[in-house]
Every structure is written in structure tokens, then in C-alpha cells.
Amino acid sequence: xxxxxxxxxxxxxxIGDRVTISCRSGQSxxxxxxxxxxxxxxxxxxxxxxASSLQSGVPSRFSGSGSGTDFTLTISSLQPEDFAxxxxxxxxxxxxxxxxxxxxxxxx
Amino acid sequence: QVQLVESGGGVVxxxxxxxxxxxxxxxxxxxxxxxxxxxxxxxxxxxxxxxxSNGNIKYSEDSVKGRFTISRDNSQNxxxxxxxxxxxEDTATYYCAREAEGALDxxxxxxxxxxxx
Numbered sequence: 001x002x003x004x005x006x007x008x009x010x011x012x013x014x015i016g017d018r019v020t021i022s023c024r025s026g027q028s029x030x031x032x033x034x035x036x037x038x039x040x041x042x043x044x045x046x047x048x049x050x051a052s053s054l055q056s057g058v059p060s061r062f063s064g065s066g067s068g069t070d071f072t073l074t075i076s077s078l079q080p081e082d083f084a085x086x087x088x089x090x091x092x093x094x095x096x097x098x099x100x101x102x103x104x105x106x107x108x
Numbered sequence: 109q110v111q112l113v114e115s116g117g118g119v120v121x122x123x124x125x126x127x128x129x130x131x132x133x134x135x136x137x138x139x140x141x142x143x144x145x146x147x148x149x150x151x152x153x154x155x156x157x158x159x160x161s162n163g164n165i166k167y168s169e170d171s172v173k174g175r176f177t178i179s180r181d182n183s184q185n186x187x188x189x190x191x192x193x194x195x196x197e198d199t200a201t202y203y204c205a206r207e208a209e210g211a212l213d214x215x216x217x218x219x220x221x222x223x224x225x
Contacts, residue, residue, distance in 0.1 A: 034211040036153075043203055043218055044145075044153065049211040087153055091210025095141070095160075095167045099153040 002026050002093045006086075006100035012108040019075040021103045023088035028068045032092035035064055035073045038102075039084045047086075048073065075105075083107055110134035110214050112204050117219030120194055130187040130204030130216055138162070138182040141207040144189050146200035147218075156202070157189065172198075194223045 003026035013019050023033065031051035036044040046055045048064035051071055061076040075082055088100040116128040130142070144156040157168040157178040166178050177190040187204050201220050205212035 032210060036212075038153075043215040044212075045215065046211055046213045049209070049213070055211075055213065089153075089212070094210060095158045095165070096169070097143075097155050097210070097212070099155065102152045 001096070002029065002090050002098055004088055004090055004098050004100040006088055006103050008103060009101065010104040010106060012106050013078050014108045015078055015080060017078045017108075019078055019082075019105060021073045021086050021088075021105075023066075023071040023073070023100050025069045025071075025090055025092075029090045029092035031067050032090055033064070033066065033071045034089045034091060035062075036087045036089065037082070037084050038087065039081070044087065078105070110206075112206065112214055112216035114202065114204055114216040114219040117202065117221045119222045119224060121225050122195060122223055124194055125190070125192045126194060126221060128189040128191065128202055128204075128219060128221075130189075132185045132187065132206070135206070135214075137180075137185040142178075142180060142187045143205045143207060143212060144176075144178060144187075145203045145205055145212070145215075146198075147203070148197075148200045151200075154200075158207070159187070191221070194221075196223050199223050 005024045007022045033051045035048040038044040052064045085102045085104045111133045113131045143158045159178045175193045179188045201218040203218045204216045206214040
């Protein structure tokens with residue numbers, strides 16, 4: 001199994017802040033990396049696929065970058081609805097995807 | 109609209125069985141691989157099982173192999189998860205999700221399974 005490691009596990013930020021979340025894979029996964037946001041009590045929702053492609057309907061303040069083993073999710077200006085937990089997921093090792101441990105974004 | 113709706117969760121004793129369903133609507137169900145993902149209370153996401161679009165190929169995570177069986181009925185646009193020999197550690201919210209080129213682009217609202225005596 002490909003291990004996915006996210007950092008930090010949690011962070012505190014304010015409305016309007018620029019936030020970056022990191023995800024590292026245990027082996028090279030090219031650009032087979034997806035990002036999800038999970039609001040409290042809700043199902044996850046896809047934000048970014050193939051490392052840097054914005055899912056339809058997702059605000060442009062979200063962006064993704066990276067390839068190989070190191071990836072980053074950036075929120076350019078944090079909004080109230082962005083206080084949530086974020087997960088990366090590799091889709092290189094199909095058919096069994098693996099998720100990172102999550103990064104909880106909290107209000108400062 | 110594109111939608112997945114899970115059902116079948118509840119409280120069950122250890123060793124017993126439960127069958128989850130996921131009803132799909134708003135898209136061509138038979139064209140997509142489908143997944144089950146679970147989340148224990150306060151924990152992260154854990155992939156459980158996947159089934160190919162035609163139902164011929166199935167994979168499951170090691171901890172549920174031999175106990176959980178994924179299946180689908182493309183004529184009824186429904187995904188299933190048969191869970192046997194349930195354990196307390198299977199307690200979680202179970203989500204079904206649609207796959208699109210490796211990403212899980214549509215998720216259901218989840219159904220809670222509690223395994224407890």
C-alpha cells in the first residue's frame with residue numbers, strides 16, 4: 001500500500017488568510033493525487049483532481065500543485081465555509097485508493 | 109441532479125450481519141466504478157471496497173476481506189455492501205462514492221453502522 005502523509009495535522013487560521021497543506025506519498029505517484037474537503041457532519045467533497053485540476057463548481061481560491069511524491073493544497077483566502085478537514089488521496093495504486101490522515105483547519 | 113443515497117445502517121451485535129444499499133440517480137450508473145469508504149467516529153477516511161462498472165472486478169481492504177462483499181445491480185442503479193461477522197471496530201459512517209478517473213467525485217450522505225452488544 002502507498003502511504004500518504006499530510007502535514008500539519010491541524011492548523012489555526014483567520015478569515016482571509018492564505019493556507020497551505022502538504023501531502024507526501026511513500027513512493028512516486030506522478031500526478032495521481034486528489035484533494036477533498038469535509039465539513040463537520042458532512043460527506044467529503046472533491047476539490048482538486050490530478051494534483052492541480054479544479055473540480056467543476058469549486059471556487060477558484062482552491063489550487064493544487066506538485067508531482068512525484070510532494071503535493072500542496074493552497075487556499076488563497078480562507079472563507080468561513082473552509083473551516084473543515086482536508087484529505088489527500090492517491091489514485092496511482094488502483095483500484096485501492098489510500099487517503100492521508102487529514103488536516104483540520106480551525107478558526108484562530 | 110446527480111445523487112447517491114445510502115441506507116441500511118443501524119445498531120447490530122458483534123458477529124451479526126448488515127446490508128447497506130446506495131441508490132444512484134442523475135447519472136449513468138453502469139458506466140462508473142463505485143466505492144465504499146468508511147469513517148470511524150472522530151477518525152479519518154478509510155477506503156473499504158471497490159467494484160468495476162460491470163461488476164466483474166472487486167477489491168476490498170485487508171481488514172474486511174472475507175467478511176464484506178460489494179455488489180451492484182445496474183438494472184436498479186444500486187450498490188450494495190454485505191457486511192458479515194461484524195466487529196466493534198467496524199463501527200463507522202459508511203459512504204458510497206462514484207469514481208471518475210481515479211477521483212471520488214460524488215459522495216452519498218453516509219449511513220452510520222454501530223456494532224455493539
